[in-house]
Amino acid sequence: MNLPPYEIGNYCDYEHCDYLISVGSNITQADYPMQTRTRYLQKFAKRTGPDAKKFKHVVVDPRFSNAAAKATHNGVGEWVPLKPASDGYFLLGMIQWILANNRFKKEYLTIPNELVAKEKGYRTWTDMTYLVGITEPRTFLSGKNAGLGQSDYVVLVNGKPTMFQEATGKADLDASITIKGVEYKTVFRLLKERAAEKSLAECEAVCDIPAGTIARLAGEFTSAKRPVIEMFRGPVQQTNGWYNGQALCILNILVDNIDRKGGYISGHAAYKGDVKAENGRKPAGIRVDTAKAIYNGKKPVSTRPWYSAYSTMRGVTPNFFSNVRMGYPYRIKAYLNYYNDPAYTMPYNQETIEALLDLKAMPLTFSIDAYMGETTSLCDYVLPDTEYLERIGGFKTYPPVKTQVWGVRQPVVGTIDPVTHDYKPIRPDNRTGDDILIMLAKECGLPTFGKDGGGKGVDLNNSWQFWDEYYKHKDFGDGLDPEKPLVKMGGKFQNPSPQNQYESWPSGDYTIFHGGRKVRMLMTYQEKVATYKNSMTGKYMDGLPLYRTIVDCLEQPLDPAIYQEYPFQLHTWKETFHTQSRTMNNLWLASIKPQNYAEINPADAERLNVKTGDWVKVKSPSSEMIESDQYQNYRKNISHYYPNYLGKGWFKFQIQVTSRIRPGLFSVSQSYGRFGAGARKWYMGDKEQPNDQRVAAGFHINPLYMTDPVLKNRVLIDPVGGATQSYGTPLRVERI
Amino acid sequence: MSERETFMPDEVLAASLAKKGPKQYTLWVDLEYCVGCHACTMACKAENNTPLGVDYNRVTEVEIGEFKDPQKSPDVRVYFIPMPCMH
Numbered sequence: 070m071n072l073p074p075y076e077i078g079n080y081c082d083y084e085h086c087d088y089l090i091s092v093g094s095n096i097t098q099a100d101y102p103m104q105t106r107t108r109y110l111q112k113f114a115k116r117t118g119p120d121a122k123k124f125k126h127v128v129v130d131p132r133f134s135n136a137a138a139k140a141t142h143n144g145v146g147e148w149v150p151l152k153p154a155s156d157g158y159f160l161l162g163m164i165q166w167i168l169a170n171n172r173f174k175k176e177y178l179t180i181p182n183e184l185v186a187k188e189k190g191y192r193t194w195t196d197m198t199y200l201v202g203i204t205e206p207r208t209f210l211s212g213k214n215a216g217l218g219q220s221d222y223v224v225l226v227n228g229k230p231t232m233f234q235e236a237t238g239k240a241d242l243d244a245s246i247t248i249k250g251v252e253y254k255t256v257f258r259l260l261k262e263r264a265a266e267k268s269l270a271e272c273e274a275v276c277d278i279p280a281g282t283i284a285r286l287a288g289e290f291t292s293a294k295r296p297v298i299e300m301f302r303g304p305v306q307q308t309n310g311w312y313n314g315q316a317l318c319i320l321n322i323l324v325d326n327i328d329r330k331g332g333y334i335s336g337h338a339a340y341k342g343d344v345k346a347e348n349g350r351k352p353a354g355i356r357v358d359t360a361k362a363i364y365n366g367k368k369p370v371s372t373r374p375w376y377s378a379y380s381t382m383r384g385v386t387p388n389f390f391s392n393v394r395m396g397y398p399y400r401i402k403a404y405l406n407y408y409n410d411p412a413y414t415m416p417y418n419q420e421t422i423e424a425l426l427d428l429k430a431m432p433l434t435f436s437i438d439a440y441m442g443e444t445t446s447l448c449d450y451v452l453p454d455t456e457y458l459e460r461i462g463g464f465k466t467y468p469p470v471k472t473q474v475w476g477v478r479q480p481v482v483g484t485i486d487p488v489t490h491d492y493k494p495i496r497p498d499n500r501t502g503d504d505i506l507i508m509l510a511k512e513c514g515l516p517t518f519g520k521d522g523g524g525k526g527v528d529l530n531n532s533w534q535f536w537d538e539y540y541k542h543k544d545f546g547d548g549l550d551p552e553k554p555l556v557k558m559g560g561k562f563q564n565p566s567p568q569n570q571y572e573s574w575p576s577g578d579y580t581i582f583h584g585g586r587k588v589r590m591l592m593t594y595q596e597k598v599a600t601y602k603n604s605m606t607g608k609y610m611d612g613l614p615l616y617r618t619i620v621d622c623l624e625q626p627l628d629p630a631i632y633q634e635y636p637f638q639l640h641t642w643k644e645t646f647h648t649q650s651r652t653m654n655n656l657w658l659a660s661i662k663p664q665n666y667a668e669i670n671p672a673d674a675e676r677l678n679v680k681t682g683d684w685v686k687v688k689s690p691s692s693e694m695i696e697s698d699q700y701q702n703y704r705k706n707i708s709h710y711y712p713n714y715l716g717k718g719w720f721k722f723q724i725q726v727t728s729r730i731r732p733g734l735f736s737v738s739q740s741y742g743r744f745g746a747g748a749r750k751w752y753m754g755d756k757e758q759p760n761d762q763r764v765a766a767g768f769h770i771n772p773l774y775m776t777d778p779v780l781k782n783r784v785l786i787d788p789v790g791g792a793t794q795s796y797g798t799p800l801r802v803e804r805i
Numbered sequence: 806m807s808e809r810e811t812f813m814p815d816e817v818l819a820a821s822l823a824k825k826g827p828k829q830y831t832l833w834v835d836l837e838y839c840v841g842c843h844a845c846t847m848a849c850k851a852e853n854n855t856p857l858g859v860d861y862n863r864v865t866e867v868e869i870g871e872f873k874d875p876q877k878s879p880d881v882r883v884y885f886i887p888m889p890c891m892h
Binding site for chain 2: 097098103104107111112115116133135136137138139141142143147148150152277278279280645646656657658660661670671672727728729731732733
């Protein structure tokens with residue numbers, strides 16, 4: 070699908086949408102940017118939008134999030150408390166119902182190419198009519214293989230194979246053909262067969278929702294005028310995450326709302342600048358986290374996973390730390406941590422902490438940090454950064470903003486030297502993050518920094534010079550001149566008038582979608598994924614979504630017997646007023662909710678015979694590993710990190726009973742239970758540094774994540790998309 | 806005045822001000838817009854510079870209903886109620 074990586078997701082054009090399903094999207098409470106989306110939803114969609122009176126919001130989430138509270142506020146919306154990790158069943162179940170009941174946009178899906186799309190008044194078209202071979206690797210049938218000529222795809226027109234670009238009208242949607250003894254099916258038929266693999270009753274049993282819910286929601290979804298199903302990281306941060314994201318995008322394609330006014334939109338185009346860097350170096354070689362790398366070893370299958378299909382810029386961080394400890398695929402010499410606090414934020418963070426404490430695994434470590442955070446306190450060298458907002462730079466925006474935007478970020482506490490343009494902080498040894506990186510680059514003798522770094526006559530000695538140069542190219546021209554509009558306005562903003570947001574086509578209005586390809590093909594079948602092998606099994610991956618819940622690195626489901634002994638499921642969420650690891654040391658914010666609790670449903674509370682304020686002990690199938698030699702350095706200091714550790718893998722938690730959590734869940738919000746950033750006493754030399762116990766309040770769930778049953782030293786990770794299984798791993802809870 | 810109108814129409818305001826006798830003011834908070842983000846608490850702290858633990862404006866969350874059986878449609882409501890001190 071030519072949508073951005075599923076990890077970030079697209080959003081709904083709230084104002085003109087009349088039926089919205091949010092799956093695992095903590096809207097009004099999290100996301101980029103929470104305030105913008107909230108206003109779009111509460112004001113534009115529910116009050117002032119053209120369909121405000123019939124707008125219905127369905128929140129699919131194991132927790133009754135603030136969005137669910139607002140959706141049900143006026144009695145119109147609905148909360149669907151899905152069991153964690155069952156999203157694939159819910160989404161594919163909806164696809165199944167839509168296909169079986171012919172509720173998809175048939176004319177749209179039969180369009181084979183751009184020409185026909187334009188003729189019929191559509192701006193996009195899909196790959197639904199393209200033929201895919203059913204023998205592995207399952208690639209699209211090319212014109213060459215069909216003996217027709219030069220073409221990437223072949224479609225059937227009234228049963229006759231035709232190169233997709235030569236079709237002049239609609240192509241066959243639900244069809245197959247055998248060419249040279251190989252059977253080829255259209256993407257639509259493959260999807261239909263895949264969706265029919267389970268019955269709706271099975272789906273609802275796995276999701277643990279009332280019978281008939283999926284059919285009812287799919288019916289409402291397809292009868293609405295402008296329906297959208299949107300996501301954020303909820304469905305994606307799972308071992309089936311890639312396929313969950315794909316299934317959700319396919320649902321939007323089936324109702325033809327991609328890029329539409331009131332549809333599922335990419336939006337968020339930023340103005341871009343540039344710093345020309347001749348002779349610039351690019352990263353090369355294989356990454357330690359094995360993301361984007363293809364296994365090419367001597368053995369037929371690898372002993373650790375390789376994330377060949379991984380597509381986003383970031384890495385597979387939990388895999389990085391476990392690989393570093395094992396020296397796989399090679400040993401690292403130095404580690405620079407920036408803008409990240411993995412010792413606190415990584416699921417199963419004992420592996421991260423042990424790696425940082427292990428001199429063989431990580432012999433030399435640096436951290437750029439504004440506080441003595443958890444990771445920074447375990448590093449050899451600390452380079453004090455300013456706050457992330459206190460720097461020169463810029464920021465784009467995110468959907469649902471449909472016009473082009475760029476905000477310029479400038480320091481407000483420190484000052485800029487008028488001659489050298491160096492940042493002058495209020496504390497003598499602080500530098501902005503960019504300044505530190507440029508200083509390091511210059512010290513290492515990297516090209517494109519220092520004198521003439523940005524071309525002849527353009528020095529890049531500090532962040533001001535870098536960003537001044539950046540703001541002189543492409544969409545900008547002013548540089549950081551304080552008299553010019555860019556700095557005076559604090560950014561560059563397109564007029565958000567309707568003619569800058571929408572354009573009309575015969576089949577309806579589309580968003581203008583600045584900066585991207587407007588006329589485009591939407592891919593439902595992921596050929597690229599289907600040609601990659603899981604390096605540990607040697608089997609090809611699937612190009613279409615799968616009915617799966619939690620799987621390990623060999624793509625085997627978890628042993629169901631594990632839930633007999635560990636009947637609870639782990640669950641986390643984010644408070645509205647906190648970031649994950651940057652805000653708890655702000656005591657104002659900490660005072661809003663001084664501590665978090667482990668939240669459980671009243672039904673579970675009755676079973677455990679506990680009430681709000683009582684204490685329970687919790688263990689996961691892998692938390693007893695803390696006692697093994699694998700974590701010997703971590704274990705020595707565990708009372709420093711987790712004073713609630715009771716031994717033998719058990720952790721102590723205080724309970725809050727609430728109906729906002731579905732039964733069977735053990736839910737702990739993030740941001741609490743800190744052991745860095747001033748939560749514990751710490752010293753520089755002999756001098757005690759600022760610290761406050763209030764920063765340490767509450768509980769942290771990350772050591773209780775279950776490890777991969779095959780690899781045993783790392784959290785469960787999606788073999789395709791590289792996302793961690795953030796919810797739903799089993800836990801055992803007992804009353805103390 | 807209907808619930809869907811965000812602002813009070815001028816004639817309603819004028820009629821209200823034209824009434825004789827002492828004026829009694831009320832603060833109308835549209836709860837549908839409150840999503841429980843607690844930004845008003847922080848804004849009030851910033852404006853009034855209150856010490857830690859003293860907030861003139863807090864937001865309470867009220868949970869109504871009980872949800873125990875996933876095989877039945879949940880009937881839970883949560884309301885966010887800003888509690889300004891009216892100063």
